[in-house]
Amino acid sequence: MLKSEKYPHLLVNTKAAQFKESDEGGLNLGQVAAVLRRRILLIIGITGLVATAAVLKAETDPPVYQGTFDILTKPVTGESKVIADVPQAINSQDGVSTDSKNSIATTIAVLQSPRVLNPIIEKLQSKYPDLTYKSLLAGLSIQSTAKSSEIIEIQYIDEDQQQVIDVSKLLADAYLKYSLEERQSDVDQAISFVNQQRKPLDERVKYWQNQLRNLRWENSLIDPAQKSQELSEQIAAFRQQQITNRVDLEQLVARYNDLQKELAQQPGERAGNSLLTENVRYQNILTQIQETEIETRQRAAVLTDDNPLMETLRQRKAYLLPLLAEEEMRVQKDFQSRIQSLIARDKSLSDKIKNLNNEMRALATISRNHDNIQRELQIANNGLTQFTTKQQALQIEKAQKQQPWLLLDPKLATVNNPNPVSNSAKLNLALGSILGLLLGVGAALVVDKLSDIFYTAQELKDTTRLPLLGIVPLRKELEPVTETNLSREFQQPNRASFFEVFRSLYTNILLLGSDTPIRSLVISSPGQGDGKSTIAIQLAQAASAMGQRVLLVDANLRSPSLHNRVGLMNVQGLTDIISQDLDWHNVIERSPLEENLFVMTAGPIPPDSVRLLASQKMQDLMNELQGDFDLVIYDTPPLLGFADAYLLAANTNGIVLVAGLGKLKRTAMQQVLEEIQVSGTPLLGMIANKSKEGTPVSHHYYQQYYKQSVSAERVGSVVEVENNYSALRRMRRP
Known part of the structure; x- marks a missing residue:
C-alpha cells in the first residue's frame, strides 16, 4: 500500500498551514467589492437611517436670519473711464480682487482675516458678548456671484436678527475702507517697484543689441536661417544628382558585365543578344559572317575543299572575323569610358556635398548663438516695454482718490430687513446620504470581518496557503445525475461543462502523484454541510468516465447517505464486511451513473464506528480494494x-x-489544519465548493467550444479517447 511517507511533499507544513490575513499585501479591491455586494442590505439600511435623521434635524431646527449685500469691485466712474484704455493700470485689471480665480480667492481670504474682522468684533463686543472671531467667521459667507466675477456677495447668518443687521452694516463699511486703503498702498508700492526694475532692463537691452551686431558683422550674414535653408537646398539637389548618377553607374556596370559574358560566347550564339544587337555595324558584320558560313555549307555539298569558290568563301570569313573583333573592342572601350565618366562625376558630387555639410555644421553653431542672442534681446525688450507701460499707467492712476469698490445697494435694504432662512432639507438629505453611505460601507466591512466565514476561493487560498485543486460553483447543474437524465448529459452544454469541472479536478489530483499514482483518497470537510458527499460522487463519476475503474466507499458509518444520492439500497455494506467477514465482492454494486463506477454502501450504523475503522480487518480490506481498483x-x-x-x-x-x-x-478551518498537522495526515489539497463568484473560466471556454463545434457524437469521441488514454496508463503501471 502507498503510505504517506511516499508523499512527503503532501504533508502539511507548519508554515504552509499558518493562517495569513488576506489584506497583508495591501487593499484587495475585488474582495472589498464582494463584501459590499453581500452586505448591500445593511448599507442601504444605514444610509436610509442617517439620511432620514438628517432631514428630520433640518425640519426641527429653529430658523436663522440672513443679511446680504453685494459689492462691485470695478465701479464705472469717470476716473475709471480715463484709465480704461491704459494697459497695465491697476484698475484696468478688474480690480484687486477679480482679475483671476486665484486673486478672488486671495481677496476673500483677506476679507475673512482677523485684520479686517477684529475691529468689527471690538465695536460690537459690549452689545454682543458672545460674539467672537470664530462665531463671526462661522456665519460669514463671501463668494463671487455666478453672473459676474466683478461682484462679490457677502452673507451673514445668525439666529439673532438685530445682530445680523449690526454686523452686516459694519462689514460693508469695513470692506469699502479696506479697498480704498489697499488701492492707495498698491499704487505707491507699484511705482517704486517699476522704477527699480527699469534700469537693469535698459542695460540688458543695450548689451544684447551689441552682441547681435557683432555676430552678424563677424560672420558676414544677415539671417542664419535663410542661409541654412539655401545650403540645405543645395545639399538636397547634389544628393539627388548623386543618387541618379549612382543608379546610372550601377546600370552601366551591369550592362558591361553582361557584355563580357556575351563576348565569351561564339559569334553564332550572339544573334539574339540584347546588347550587341543595338550596334548596327556589329550586326552587319555578324550577318555577313553567318551568310558566308551558310553559303560555305551549301557549296561544300557539291564542291571540293580545293575548289576556288570554296577558297574564296574561306577568305571572306577570315576577313570578316577581325572586323567583328575590332567592333567588339570598340564597344567595350565605349562602355569603359562611360563608366569612368560616371565614377568621376560621383566623386565630384561627394566632394561638393562634404564641403556643404561642413559649412552647414559651422553655420549651425552660428545660428544657435544668433537665436540665443535674439531670444535674450526679445525678453529684455518685452520686459522693458511692460515696465515702461506700467510706469505710465501708474502715473495716471496715482491721482485717483475715489472709492474703488461700490455697494450695489447703498440703503442696505436686505441688511435692514433680514429674511428668516431655514436649514435646507435637500442639502441635509444629500449630506446625510453621503455620511450614511460611508457609515454603511464601514459597518459592512466590520460585520463581514467579524462573521469569520470564507466567502470566496481566493480568501480560502490566501488564508490557508494550501494548494487549491479546484473550484466548484454553486449551481443546480451539479446535482447528482440519475438514470433518467444520464443519456442527456452531454446533450446539455451546461451539464456537460460543469461535469468538466470534476474532470479537471481529477486531473489535478492525478498530477499530484506524477511519480507514484494516486490510488486511494479520503474526501472530508471541516464540518457538516460543506458538500463533501456530492463532491465525492461527482469526482468518482468523472474518474470512471475517463476510463478508470473506481470504487466509491461510504465510510460515514455515523450518518450514511451515499446510497440515497446514487439511487441504491443500503442493505449490506462496509459494516457487514468488517463485522461479519462477508466477501466484499458480493457487497459492492455497480452504479447506474457510470459503467466503471462501483459503490460500497455503509450498511447498518454500528455502535462504535471508530473501532471498526481502526481494526486490522479494515486495513486489510483497504489494501485489497486498492489493489483491485484504479481509484478508491x-x-x-x-x-x-x-x-x-x-x-x-x-x-x-x-x-x-x-x-x-x-x-x-x-x-473551524484553522482548528482542522492544526489537527491534520499534529496527526501527520497527508493532505492532497483543498476543493472550494459552493462558489458564488460566477462561472469558472473553464466553463466559459467550454461553452464557446460547445457552441462552435461540439456535437453528441464528438463528445462520445472525446470520451473514447480518454478511455484509450486511461487504458494505456494501466498497461504502463508496474
Whole structure:
C-alpha cells in the first residue's frame, strides 16, 4: 500500500498551514467589492437611517436670519473711464480682487482675516458678548456671484436678527475702507517697484543689441536661417544628382558585365543578344559572317575543299572575323569610358556635398548663438516695454482718490430687513446620504470581518496557503445525475461543462502523484454541510468516465447517505464486511451513473464506528480494494470532533479537504489544519465548493467550444479517447 511517507511533499507544513490575513499585501479591491455586494442590505439600511435623521434635524431646527449685500469691485466712474484704455493700470485689471480665480480667492481670504474682522468684533463686543472671531467667521459667507466675477456677495447668518443687521452694516463699511486703503498702498508700492526694475532692463537691452551686431558683422550674414535653408537646398539637389548618377553607374556596370559574358560566347550564339544587337555595324558584320558560313555549307555539298569558290568563301570569313573583333573592342572601350565618366562625376558630387555639410555644421553653431542672442534681446525688450507701460499707467492712476469698490445697494435694504432662512432639507438629505453611505460601507466591512466565514476561493487560498485543486460553483447543474437524465448529459452544454469541472479536478489530483499514482483518497470537510458527499460522487463519476475503474466507499458509518444520492439500497455494506467477514465482492454494486463506477454502501450504523475503522480487518480490506481498483474514494464524517477520516487517511494517499464557501468559519478551518498537522495526515489539497463568484473560466471556454463545434457524437469521441488514454496508463503501471 502507498503510505504517506511516499508523499512527503503532501504533508502539511507548519508554515504552509499558518493562517495569513488576506489584506497583508495591501487593499484587495475585488474582495472589498464582494463584501459590499453581500452586505448591500445593511448599507442601504444605514444610509436610509442617517439620511432620514438628517432631514428630520433640518425640519426641527429653529430658523436663522440672513443679511446680504453685494459689492462691485470695478465701479464705472469717470476716473475709471480715463484709465480704461491704459494697459497695465491697476484698475484696468478688474480690480484687486477679480482679475483671476486665484486673486478672488486671495481677496476673500483677506476679507475673512482677523485684520479686517477684529475691529468689527471690538465695536460690537459690549452689545454682543458672545460674539467672537470664530462665531463671526462661522456665519460669514463671501463668494463671487455666478453672473459676474466683478461682484462679490457677502452673507451673514445668525439666529439673532438685530445682530445680523449690526454686523452686516459694519462689514460693508469695513470692506469699502479696506479697498480704498489697499488701492492707495498698491499704487505707491507699484511705482517704486517699476522704477527699480527699469534700469537693469535698459542695460540688458543695450548689451544684447551689441552682441547681435557683432555676430552678424563677424560672420558676414544677415539671417542664419535663410542661409541654412539655401545650403540645405543645395545639399538636397547634389544628393539627388548623386543618387541618379549612382543608379546610372550601377546600370552601366551591369550592362558591361553582361557584355563580357556575351563576348565569351561564339559569334553564332550572339544573334539574339540584347546588347550587341543595338550596334548596327556589329550586326552587319555578324550577318555577313553567318551568310558566308551558310553559303560555305551549301557549296561544300557539291564542291571540293580545293575548289576556288570554296577558297574564296574561306577568305571572306577570315576577313570578316577581325572586323567583328575590332567592333567588339570598340564597344567595350565605349562602355569603359562611360563608366569612368560616371565614377568621376560621383566623386565630384561627394566632394561638393562634404564641403556643404561642413559649412552647414559651422553655420549651425552660428545660428544657435544668433537665436540665443535674439531670444535674450526679445525678453529684455518685452520686459522693458511692460515696465515702461506700467510706469505710465501708474502715473495716471496715482491721482485717483475715489472709492474703488461700490455697494450695489447703498440703503442696505436686505441688511435692514433680514429674511428668516431655514436649514435646507435637500442639502441635509444629500449630506446625510453621503455620511450614511460611508457609515454603511464601514459597518459592512466590520460585520463581514467579524462573521469569520470564507466567502470566496481566493480568501480560502490566501488564508490557508494550501494548494487549491479546484473550484466548484454553486449551481443546480451539479446535482447528482440519475438514470433518467444520464443519456442527456452531454446533450446539455451546461451539464456537460460543469461535469468538466470534476474532470479537471481529477486531473489535478492525478498530477499530484506524477511519480507514484494516486490510488486511494479520503474526501472530508471541516464540518457538516460543506458538500463533501456530492463532491465525492461527482469526482468518482468523472474518474470512471475517463476510463478508470473506481470504487466509491461510504465510510460515514455515523450518518450514511451515499446510497440515497446514487439511487441504491443500503442493505449490506462496509459494516457487514468488517463485522461479519462477508466477501466484499458480493457487497459492492455497480452504479447506474457510470459503467466503471462501483459503490460500497455503509450498511447498518454500528455502535462504535471508530473501532471498526481502526481494526486490522479494515486495513486489510483497504489494501485489497486498492489493489483491485484504479481509484478508491472514501466518503467520511467531518473532521471536527471525529477521528474517522484520520484513521482511513493513514492507509490512503491522503485527504482531499472540501471547504463550503459561505458556511465554513475561519476558526473551524484553522482548528482542522492544526489537527491534520499534529496527526501527520497527508493532505492532497483543498476543493472550494459552493462558489458564488460566477462561472469558472473553464466553463466559459467550454461553452464557446460547445457552441462552435461540439456535437453528441464528438463528445462520445472525446470520451473514447480518454478511455484509450486511461487504458494505456494501466498497461504502463508496474
